Amino acid sequence: MKSIYSILLVQFLFVVSSFAKDFDFFYFVQQWPGSYCDSKQSCCYPSTGKPEADFGIHGLWPNYNDGSYPSQCDPTRPFDQSQVSELLRRMQTEWPTLACPSGDGMKFWSHEWEKHGTCSSLDQHSYFQITLDLKNQVNLLQALATAGIEPNGQSYSLKSIKDGIKEGVGYTPYVECNVDTSGNSQLYQIYLCVDRSASTLIECPIFPHGKCGSEIEFPIF
Template sequence: MGAKGWFIVKLLMFQGLFVSRPQEDFDFFYLVLQWPGAYCDTTRACCYPTSGKPAADFGIHGLWPNYKGGSWPSNCDPDSQFDRSQILDLVSSLKKNWPTLSCPSNEGFTFWEHEWEKHGTCSESVMDQHEYFENALKLKEKANLLQTLRNSGIVPDDGFYDLEEITKVIEGGIGFTPGIECNKDPELNDQLHQIYICVDTSGTEFIECPVLPRGRCPSTVQFSKF
């Protein structure tokens, strides 16, 4: 390559046009599952999806790459836009297991698009868009949270349950300690809202959490009806 060619290459590198974007690294995933009763039983607006009221079960909130230090990458690749054609075979399962509760009522594609572009694009080094959603669905099924809690008499009946017991029951079911997050209903009762389960960097296996989210739960929490 002549001097003129090298000059052009250097100019392109300087302008950021010749350098490929590096994949964002991360240490683990949080599989975040939310209880719809707690999401809806707040002052926040809640709308059922156009397919109707979701089943009374934990729904996927997201599969989020995280760092061991407690921070996380986000919006890693603006060029990797959500493409619904890549997940058409998963849509019926997504509607059931990853339903939207935001307003106005919609099919769910806006929710899934947000999760892919904010979180999924940071995991492209290990999975493409289809694998991202498929893995989350498989992990949710594997966790089987509601049945595990029911088997121990912890049911969504607006009753109050010991947080430590909830944690132990889930740990017994999945083999690892979960993170638990609560919110408040209009009467200021603390409700079981979200469960965080840690997943390895392949996005397929549960692991012990390198760091748990900061919980906002008292020793006793309400498991709201839905």
């Protein structure tokens, strides 16, 4: 005879699993490493070496149209490195960790999978494969360069950054800023939105909260 605890656990996992599939869109988030490192928290290069001077993936996050999001949806599916072994070289290049102390990325990817990926209705390999493919589809650095915006430590208008990305990618971005060690606003993360199938970019139903200055730095990395 099953204990009441076991029955409740099964019911809880069923509810969480069902809840995980009930989301409206994804945020696809890329991060500029120069801005991560040029802050009070600083950064540590991964054990595989300094990342390229390019936007790196932060994550693919299921979200609701009201601004909330599901999280940690299935504790029975922890990160399993063996399921992404063929993707590891790409992940090291395109989805690098900058957290301290230096690591190989496993802790970062495990966090992204367990917090967000388990809510995505995707299996683990598909979650990482699809996110990497989105990175190849969305070349932010090229879009900004075409608009005359370079990571050279200069300041650019927030409008020109948004317009440059929209012109190059085709969709309106959300720009997140952080501050450097002198307190100046700088280009930190770019959010774009993807449909529930994780296959098609869409206009964002809602943007995160937060504001940048009208002029923001694009630091060197």
